Amino acid sequence: MTLLRAFAAVRAPSRSVLRSYSTAHTASSSSSLGSWAKLAVGLSAASVAAVYLYDSRAWVHRGILMPTIHFLLDAETAHRAAILAAKYHLCPVDRGVDSDVLATEIWGKKISNPIGLAAGFDKHAEAIDAMFGVGFGAVEIGSVTPQPQPGNPLPRMFRLPEDRAVINRYGFNSEGHQAVYDRLKSRIRNFLYRSASGSESLPKSLKENRLLGVNLGKNKTSPADSDDDYIKGIEKLGEFADYIVVNISSPNTPGLRALQRREPMERLMQEVKDSRDKLSHRPPVVVKIAPDLTDEELDDIAQVVMKVGIDGVIISNTTISRPATLKSDPRLIREMGGLSGPPIHSLSVATLSKFYKITGGSVPLIGCGGVLTGEDVIRFAKAGASLVQLYSSMAYEGPGLIADLKDEVTRILNRENKTWNDIVGLDHK
Structure with missing residues (x-):
């Protein structure tokens, strides 16, 4: 539920930004390619989520997480997403x-x-x-x-x-x-x-x-x-x-x-x-x-x-x-x-x-x-x-x-x- 709340919160203020991105992306690629891209992004996100939340070291962030975020979100939307992730405790802890x-x-x-x-x-x-x-x-x-x-x-x-x-x-x-x-x-x-x-x-x-x-x-x-x-x-x-x-x-x-x-x-x-x-x-x-x-x-x-x-x-x-x-x-x-x-x-x-x-x-x-x-x-x-x-x-x-x-x-x-x-x-x- 916490994850859903965070997603909904970041999605609402950035809906128009994401819609613009989606339109441009769809226009430049086939629907099939778009589906595979979304699937790849989803699998990548799922595969690193556990590591991201458990391990505060930077390799997974630098090599996978941040490039994915930069691909999906403009700078200010990504900033807001980071704040909401932290607000709902969806960020790593230095143990x-x-x-x-x-x-x-x-x-x-x-x-x-x-x-x-x-x-x-x-x-x-x-x-x-x-x-x-x-x-x-x-x-x-x-x-x-x-x-x-x-x-x-x-x-x-x-x-x-x-x-x-x-x-x-x-x-x-x-x-x-x-x-x-x-x-x-x-x-x-x-x-x-x-x-x-x-x-x-x-x-x-x-x-x-x-x-x-x-x-x-x-x-x-x-x-x-x-x-x-x-x-x-x-x-x-x-x-x-x-x-x-x-x-x-x-x-x-x-x-x-x-x-x-x-x-x-x-x-x-x-x-x-x-x-x-x-x-x-x-x-x-x-x-x-x-x-x-x-x-x-x-x-x-x-x-x-x-x-x-x-x-x-x-x-x-x-x-x-x-x-x-x-x-x-x-x-x-x-x-x-x-x-x-x-x-x-x-x-x-x-x-x-x-x-x-x-x-x-x-x-x-x-x-x-x-x-x-x-x-x-x-x-x-x-x-x-x-x-x-x-x-x-x-x-x-x-x-x-x-x-x-x-x-x-x-x-x-x-x-x-x-x-x-x-x-x-x-x-x-």
């Missing part, structure tokens, strides 16, 4: 134990591994515990806006397969504060009930030291010079957050990146910090910035962060640039929106390294951008990242990527006879 060399501490809290899920995947807080279950040490939901808004018109998400990259212009599609509040409240309520009843099936994130981040955005219709949307987010959702993210770097909301300039950013961050200080548990405040900043702009942001006393910085969001190395269809490359995935990794690492130098390593940094391999994770850490986030690579590798990354990072650390904490900022020492 391994994180190596001690991955353990780290940030903002006074110990976590078992430094690999986190970036905002943008679970926008509406529907799949938190499933994402902790696949092995993330931190999960970030959002961006969440005060009022529900649909975001930009479809289509708004595009795969660049030859580059294993993604362009999106979602535009802060959000169900709003209240919907996310209700889900977070229900999650805590369920946890308390299970604790009282002695249940052993508690979510990993509540049994262990894991981090839940809440990423706050701004409604498109809000005044450009108003900071109220972020304050409302702290007041409404701050009680559930292990850390709060102020997203001022999405390229898909007009005027948002202007908040990265020194004066408006200093005003905003001071107001955000004052609002945070009214919460009983005072979660760390983190700001998320773009990779497309000049050295002068980066220095201005660093000065604001240190002056106001912001607790951390995520570097970086998507880029509006288009590297000359991109190999995918030029028509896709020209789509408007933010580019994410391996093509932006070097840019993000370089920006984070500059920021670490400016601040002297005094501000915890979270590296985000183009993480696909264990070496990518290590590169971010040595540049100065205390935590590392990913999202786009799961669209190609599947959720088994997380367990594989942790294994690869563990092997590298053991080979170098170091722990995660030993290598953070190592390039600067």
Whole structure:
């Protein structure tokens, strides 16, 4: 029944997309060939389902599951299907134990591994515990806006397969504060009930030291010079957050990146910090910035962060640039929106390294951008990242990527006879 509910849920919003695909596919092939293709897809799906649900390792996802999904579904429909699969617990679970060399501490809290899920995947807080279950040490939901808004018109998400990259212009599609509040409240309520009843099936994130981040955005219709949307987010959702993210770097909301300039950013961050200080548990405040900043702009942001006393910085969001190395269809490359995935990794690492130098390593940094391999994770850490986030690579590798990354990072650390904490900022020492 759970499987049927998930299928029905993903089928309803994507019916028109699938109908268009089906029409085009039928027109280009005989009905007999179409039947055999459907049978082959069905048998393939059945043959890997058990392995997929049991084994969190990536080979079945990378080699079979994700190519099948890409063949059947457009990028946004596949994204929605992934969320629903996680929501209904139709995703693998990492049954391994994180190596001690991955353990780290940030903002006074110990976590078992430094690999986190970036905002943008679970926008509406529907799949938190499933994402902790696949092995993330931190999960970030959002961006969440005060009022529900649909975001930009479809289509708004595009795969660049030859580059294993993604362009999106979602535009802060959000169900709003209240919907996310209700889900977070229900999650805590369920946890308390299970604790009282002695249940052993508690979510990993509540049994262990894991981090839940809440990423706050701004409604498109809000005044450009108003900071109220972020304050409302702290007041409404701050009680559930292990850390709060102020997203001022999405390229898909007009005027948002202007908040990265020194004066408006200093005003905003001071107001955000004052609002945070009214919460009983005072979660760390983190700001998320773009990779497309000049050295002068980066220095201005660093000065604001240190002056106001912001607790951390995520570097970086998507880029509006288009590297000359991109190999995918030029028509896709020209789509408007933010580019994410391996093509932006070097840019993000370089920006984070500059920021670490400016601040002297005094501000915890979270590296985000183009993480696909264990070496990518290590590169971010040595540049100065205390935590590392990913999202786009799961669209190609599947959720088994997380367990594989942790294994690869563990092997590298053991080979170098170091722990995660030993290598953070190592390039600067």
